[in-house]
Amino acid sequence: MSLRRRLLLYLLICAPVVWLLALTASFLQARSEVNELYDTELIRFTRQVQLTLIGVNASGGTGTMPDSPVRGQADLDSLAIVVWDRDGQVLLADREGAQLPLRPDGAGFIDLELNQEAWRAYYLQSADGRWLVAAGQSLHERDELVYGLIGSQLLPWLVMLPILLVAMGWAVRQALAPVRALTDELGRRGADELKPLPARDAPVELRPMLEAMNGLFERITATLARERRFTADAAHELRTPLAVLSAQWDRLRGARESDEREYAMHALRAGIDRMARLVDQLLRLSRLEAAQGLPHSGELDWPEIARQAMSEVLPLAERRQIQLDCLWPEPPQEPPSWPGDPNLMTVLLRNLLDNATRYAPQGSTVSLGFEVDRLRVSNAGPALSHELLARLGERFHRPEGQAESGSGLGVSIARRIAELHGLTLSYGALADGTGVEVVLART
Numbered sequence: 001m002s003l004r005r006r007l008l009l010y011l012l013i014c015a016p017v018v019w020l021l022a023l024t025a026s027f028l029q030a031r032s033e034v035n036e037l038y039d040t041e042l043i044r045f046t047r048q049v050q051l052t053l054i055g056v057n058a059s060g061g062t063g064t065m066p067d068s069p070v071r072g073q074a075d076l077d078s079l080a081i082v083v084w085d086r087d088g089q090v091l092l093a094d095r096e097g098a099q100l101p102l103r104p105d106g107a108g109f110i111d112l113e114l115n116q117e118a119w120r121a122y123y124l125q126s127a128d129g130r131w132l133v134a135a136g137q138s139l140h141e142r143d144e145l146v147y148g149l150i151g152s153q154l155l156p157w158l159v160m161l162p163i164l165l166v167a168m169g170w171a172v173r174q175a176l177a178p179v180r181a182l183t184d185e186l187g188r189r190g191a192d193e194l195k196p197l198p199a200r201d202a203p204v205e206l207r208p209m210l211e212a213m214n215g216l217f218e219r220i221t222a223t224l225a226r227e228r229r230f231t232a233d234a235a236h237e238l239r240t241p242l243a244v245l246s247a248q249w250d251r252l253r254g255a256r257e258s259d260e261r262e263y264a265m266h267a268l269r270a271g272i273d274r275m276a277r278l279v280d281q282l283l284r285l286s287r288l289e290a291a292q293g294l295p296h297s298g299e300l301d302w303p304e305i306a307r308q309a310m311s312e313v314l315p316l317a318e319r320r321q322i323q324l325d326c327l328w329p330e331p332p333q334e335p336p337s338w339p340g341d342p343n344l345m346t347v348l349l350r351n352l353l354d355n356a357t358r359y360a361p362q363g364s365t366v367s368l369g370f371e372v373d374r375l376r377v378s379n380a381g382p383a384l385s386h387e388l389l390a391r392l393g394e395r396f397h398r399p400e401g402q403a404e405s406g407s408g409l410g411v412s413i414a415r416r417i418a419e420l421h422g423l424t425l426s427y428g429a430l431a432d433g434t435g436v437e438v439v440l441a442r443t
Contacts, residue, residue: 012165015168016161019161023150031146034145034149038120042109042120043124046133049133053083078140078141079094079136079137081094081097081133082094082135084132085131086130086132096114097135099114100114100136103123103134109121112136114136120136121135121136178206182202195217197210197213197214248264248267248268252264294340294341294344294420294421295343296342296343298341298342299337300339301342302336305345306326306349309346309350309353310353313350313357320360320362321362322360324353325365325367325368326369327368327370329371333371334372335370338421338423340421345421347414348417348440359436376437378436381434382435384427384429423440423443425438425440
């Protein structure tokens with residue numbers, strides 16, 4: 001169901017319900033006012049009769065009030081009056097009043113039934129106890145007045161209700177015009193049109209949605225740009241290894257001697273390993289850049305993470321005769337108590353240790369140091385220039401003249417993992433100005 005139809009349905013239900021509630025409240029209020037008016041008249045009528053009786057000789061027997069001609073719209077059948085003396089004898093009564101019951105001790109209002117009709121009567125004792133005056137009125141008369149008042153308002157309301165509903169339908173249509181305009185705007189756009197929607201002149205209720213959509217467009221634009229850049233970089237980087245593998249395969253096929261064939265097979269194997277490492281790094285970086293948060297988060301077991309990361313780098317360290325050191329803080333101090341994903345943190349440390357081992361002088365030492373609030377990975381050798389430090393983290397960038405193979409993605413992967421954990425990586429020289437030190441710390 002559309003939003004417009006839903007609003008109209010709610011209005012079509014709520015408007016008559018509210019109207020009926022208002023009508024009921026008006027009926028109850030009118031009934032209360034009419035009862036108050038007629039009760040006041042009954043009290044005034046009985047008091048007037050009391051005052052009249054003071055100057056009348058009431059020593060006789062039963063008296064009756066003669067019927068008088070009725071003119072206009074008066075309905076005397078709905079009124080009653082009766083007067084009793086102290087002995088309970090009727091002194092004065094009309095036809096309806098003769099049916100009112102005698103209540104010697106009665107005083108005030110009572111509700112009773114006469115001739116199967118509801119009546120309301122008022123009893124008034126004289127100050128000296130000589131008379132008891134009672135006046136009554138049929139409640140039907142009061143209800144007629146209430147229904148007449150409500151009926152006079154009911155007809156205009158019934159006539160205006162359809163007009164009101166039509167007006168509300170038009171108002172809903174006009175109020176939803178910005179939504180229709182937004183729908184038309186989005187319907188006209190192509191798949192690559194991600195420019196922000198104008199939100200400044202939009203209704204207040206639509207601004208949060210428009211701002212959220214504009215934020216989504218920005219994220220999609222950034223994602224598309226990142227994917228295009230990633231695809232272009234990957235295609236560029238994969239072209240060279242594929243060409244090398246093709247040349248090595250041709251060399252292997254053309255080799256005549258066993259030594260030449262062995263050398264070609266070894267070179268082909270190394271090329272395949274480099275290609276596999278590059279593809280693995282590309283896939284890992286693609287998944288990390290698409291991630292919006294950590295897959296898992298919990299307390300990090302630093303000894304197990306360090307052991308696993310160093311064991312994966314150990315074959316490279318043994319080949320290059322690099323010593324791997326792991327330094328722990330002095331008790332009672334402990335490593336950083338950061339929450340995070342242990343698998344991703346292992347990848348981060350492995351990449352840092354791998355880079356430090358690949359570019360450290362052969363036969364030197366690579367250290368992994370844990371402090372209370374940070375981690376350090378360092379190696380010996382010459383310090384990096386400011387130009388190289390500024391370019392660290394660029395995809396596929398590797399310093400020239402490197403004997404070790406690599407993809408140029410390790411720093412990018414490590415920085416993305418650190419970002420997902422709310423950490424930062426900073427590169428610089430050691431305290432003595434030599435080597436390279438990487439510091440992982442809280443942002």
